Amino acid sequence: MNVFEWSFLAGVLTATAPVLLAALGGLLCQVAGVFNIALEGQLLWGAFVAVVVSDLTGSAWTGVAGAVAATVLFSALLSGPSVALRADPIVVAVGLNLLALGLTAFLMRQIFGSGGTYSSPDLAGLPDLGELGVDVPVLREQSPLVPVALLLVAVMAFWLTRTRSGLRLRAVGQHLDAAQAVGLRVSGYRHGATLVAGALCGLAGAQLSLGNVTLFGEGMSAGRGWIAVVAVMLSGVRPGRLLLACLLFGVAEAFGFRLQGAGLPQQAADAAPYVITLAALVLAAVWRRKATREHA
Amino acid sequence: MSAPVVARRVVASAPVVAVAGALLLTTLVMLVVGVDPTLAYPALVRGALLDGNLEYTVAAFVPTLGMALAFALPLRAGEFNLGGDGQLAMGGVTAAAVALLVPLPPGVAVVLPLAFGALAGGLVAVVAAPLSTRLGIPAIVSTLLVSAPAVSLASYLVRFPLAEPNTGLAQTPALPEAAHLPALGGSGYLTIGLPLIVVLTALWLYANGRTVLGYEIRATGRNREFARYGGVGVDRVAALALAGGGAFAGLAGALIVLGPPHRFVDGALTAPGYTFTAVAAVLLAGARPVVVPLAVALLTFLQVGGQGMEREAGVPSQLTQIVQGLIIVIVAVLATLRARRAR
Numbered sequence: 066m067n068v069f070e071w072s073f074l075a076g077v078l079t080a081t082a083p084v085l086l087a088a089l090g091g092l093l094c095q096v097a098g099v100f101n102i103a104l105e106g107q108l109l110w111g112a113f114v115a116v117v118v119s120d121l122t123g124s125a126w127t128g129v130a131g132a133v134a135a136t137v138l139f140s141a142l143l144s145g146p147s148v149a150l151r152a153d154p155i156v157v158a159v160g161l162n163l164l165a166l167g168l169t170a171f172l173m174r175q176i177f178g179s180g181g182t183y184s185s186p187d188l189a190g191l192p193d194l195g196e197l198g199v200d201v202p203v204l205r206e207q208s209p210l211v212p213v214a215l216l217l218v219a220v221m222a223f224w225l226t227r228t229r230s231g232l233r234l235r236a237v238g239q240h241l242d243a244a245q246a247v248g249l250r251v252s253g254y255r256h257g258a259t260l261v262a263g264a265l266c267g268l269a270g271a272q273l274s275l276g277n278v279t280l281f282g283e284g285m286s287a288g289r290g291w292i293a294v295v296a297v298m299l300s301g302v303r304p305g306r307l308l309l310a311c312l313l314f315g316v317a318e319a320f321g322f323r324l325q326g327a328g329l330p331q332q333a334a335d336a337a338p339y340v341i342t343l344a345a346l347v348l349a350a351v352w353r354r355k356a357t358r359e360h361a
Numbered sequence: 362m363s364a365p366v367v368a369r370r371v372v373a374s375a376p377v378v379a380v381a382g383a384l385l386l387t388t389l390v391m392l393v394v395g396v397d398p399t400l401a402y403p404a405l406v407r408g409a410l411l412d413g414n415l416e417y418t419v420a421a422f423v424p425t426l427g428m429a430l431a432f433a434l435p436l437r438a439g440e441f442n443l444g445g446d447g448q449l450a451m452g453g454v455t456a457a458a459v460a461l462l463v464p465l466p467p468g469v470a471v472v473l474p475l476a477f478g479a480l481a482g483g484l485v486a487v488v489a490a491p492l493s494t495r496l497g498i499p500a501i502v503s504t505l506l507v508s509a510p511a512v513s514l515a516s517y518l519v520r521f522p523l524a525e526p527n528t529g530l531a532q533t534p535a536l537p538e539a540a541h542l543p544a545l546g547g548s549g550y551l552t553i554g555l556p557l558i559v560v561l562t563a564l565w566l567y568a569n570g571r572t573v574l575g576y577e578i579r580a581t582g583r584n585r586e587f588a589r590y591g592g593v594g595v596d597r598v599a600a601l602a603l604a605g606g607g608a609f610a611g612l613a614g615a616l617i618v619l620g621p622p623h624r625f626v627d628g629a630l631t632a633p634g635y636t637f638t639a640v641a642a643v644l645l646a647g648a649r650p651v652v653v654p655l656a657v658a659l660l661t662f663l664q665v666g667g668q669g670m671e672r673e674a675g676v677p678s679q680l681t682q683i684v685q686g687l688i689i690v691i692v693a694v695l696a697t698l699r700a701r702r703a704r
Contacts, residue, residue: 102501142690146690150697151701152697153697157689157693157694159644160687160692160693161686163637163686163689164682166679166682166686167680170682171390171677172394174677174679288509291502332513332516333513336513336514339506340510343506346502347492347496347498350496
């Protein structure tokens with residue numbers, strides 16, 4: 066097995082993209098001081114709506130737009146209760162994750178007539194970049210949302226450090242009282258961050274169900290939203306580090322996929338991303354602890 | 362307090378409002394997708410209580426109550442245990458392994474697998490304790506990250522080393538007769554698991570309200586720094602609470618496996634969604650532990666009835682997951698509204 070083949074790197078990028086998009090949303094919420102653990106449900110909801118709309122209209126891009134719009138609406142169920150009414154965001158998010166799981170499985174049966182997995186020739190997937198004339202080995206078989214995700218990392222980094230609104234958002238998250246004292250509308254920034262995170266999760270879901278594959282399966286987010294939450298925790302709210310954390314997950318998933326091809330049981334491949342993510346989280350925490358001790 | 366005042370308080374209490382609100386929204390969902398609620402709800406009640414279905418409801422109540430304790434106990438100490446599935450599966454597979462591999466005399470053949478199941482669940486859960494108390498990784502994330510590989514490991518064990526030979530099915534062989542939970546009644550679905558979990562719940566309620574450890578757990582959950590200042594070994598208490606919660610989950614898994622069909626079938630423990638039904642029930646019960654068994658009974662009723670609704674009225678049973686999700690969100694909103702009014 067050659068880890069340095071182009072196809073392996075392409076597999077890493079494919080596995081990374083949906084997690085990265087969701088994690089960018091999580092990062093935005095974290096910056097604004099909202100602990101968003103509803104990413105898993107939002108990702109699943111986005112993936113579902115993308116497939117439904119693409120199936121109905123025959124256009125993958127309409128599916129993407131539908132997923133973004135529907136997931137923004139869904140994230141209003143988080144921002145409404147937790148920002149406006151100040152309900153516990155963790156409890157609300159636990160409920161929303163369950164709601165997304167039930168709602169997608171329920172509507173899937175109502176709309177497509179059966180549960181499990183849905184795919185159909187009518188279902189339009191996102192085009193490969195190769196078809197659009199991009200001739201770079203790693204990108205040839207990726208959907209256009211993959212470079213978009215990478216670009217958004219740079220955009221987010223620039224916006225958070227170099228623009229007025231980005232700096233204000235950080236102020237809201239870091240020092241609530243100070244932000245209020247200079248007259249910022251704190252809850253406005255938090256609503257905005259949560260809703261934009263919803264849009265990003267919609268993109269993530271569309272990439273998962275129309276980019277990585279062209280189908281919807283019950284519970285197909287399969288923990289990616291939680292991995293995105295961990296990536297946010299690992300990032301120290303820096304987009305560059307967020308990208309690294311998500312790439313780590315992408316490597317784990319692509320590697321697990323290869324191991325399965327090499328004859329290891331599927332369960333090992335399923336477990337690999339979680340084990341590696343947890344190990345990274347623990348190592349980072351140990352390292353941070355050591356660093357703070359040496360400073361002290 | 363006069364009877365009408367009591368009645369008014371019960372009707373206006375958060376759990377009642379939350380369930381009513383969730384059912385109202387669910388009825389709306391039904392109407393939007395073209396399901397007739399006047400067919401669906403009677404089918405739900407029949408599916409849970411009548412036509413001989415009551416014993417399935419009681420059989421599902423046992424693991425759901427176990428999982429409720431698995432979530433509620435660490436929650437008292439301020440730790441979110443969302444990894445119930447992994448603890449449940451490892452408890453189940455460990456109990457099956459002990460029952461299959463160790464020849465035991467009657468009596469011990471039931472007790473030992475249950476004990477090892479609880480132990481396995483506790484060990485899976487307690488991993489989250491040092492991560493939370495020493496490294497600051499929230500248990501809500503670490504329990505979930507540990508859970509997924511634990512489910513995978515149980516699945517691997519049941520498909521390969523413990524698999525029933527020559528069938529190709531992802532299940533263990535039937536457990537020896539001596540390891541079957543003694544039945545209470547004809548069909549075998551009602552076992553001593555029910556009185557066992559009820560007694561354990563009563564013990565937890567007593568320990569939570571009346572013992573030093575229960576007080577220390579609550580103090581740790583309310584305000585960790587204050588509890589530490591008051592001389593509570595908060596790290597130890599948090600670890601105990603997580604381990605205890607995991608042990609209840611592991612026991613729930615063991616009880617499922619030692620009950621009919623007396624084997625570990627891959628996916629059979631996690632597929633019914635006991636973990637999150639239990640999470641919804643505990644959050645619904647809010648700060649009143651005594652209400653937990655009632656909330657579990659209500660949500661188990663909805664869960665099992667939902668399957669009847671699917672059989673009779675053709676309404677996908679996932680509707681009950683929607684109800685549970687809505688209940689959790691509404692409970693969270695009501696909690697903050699009440700807190701604000703109290704101020």
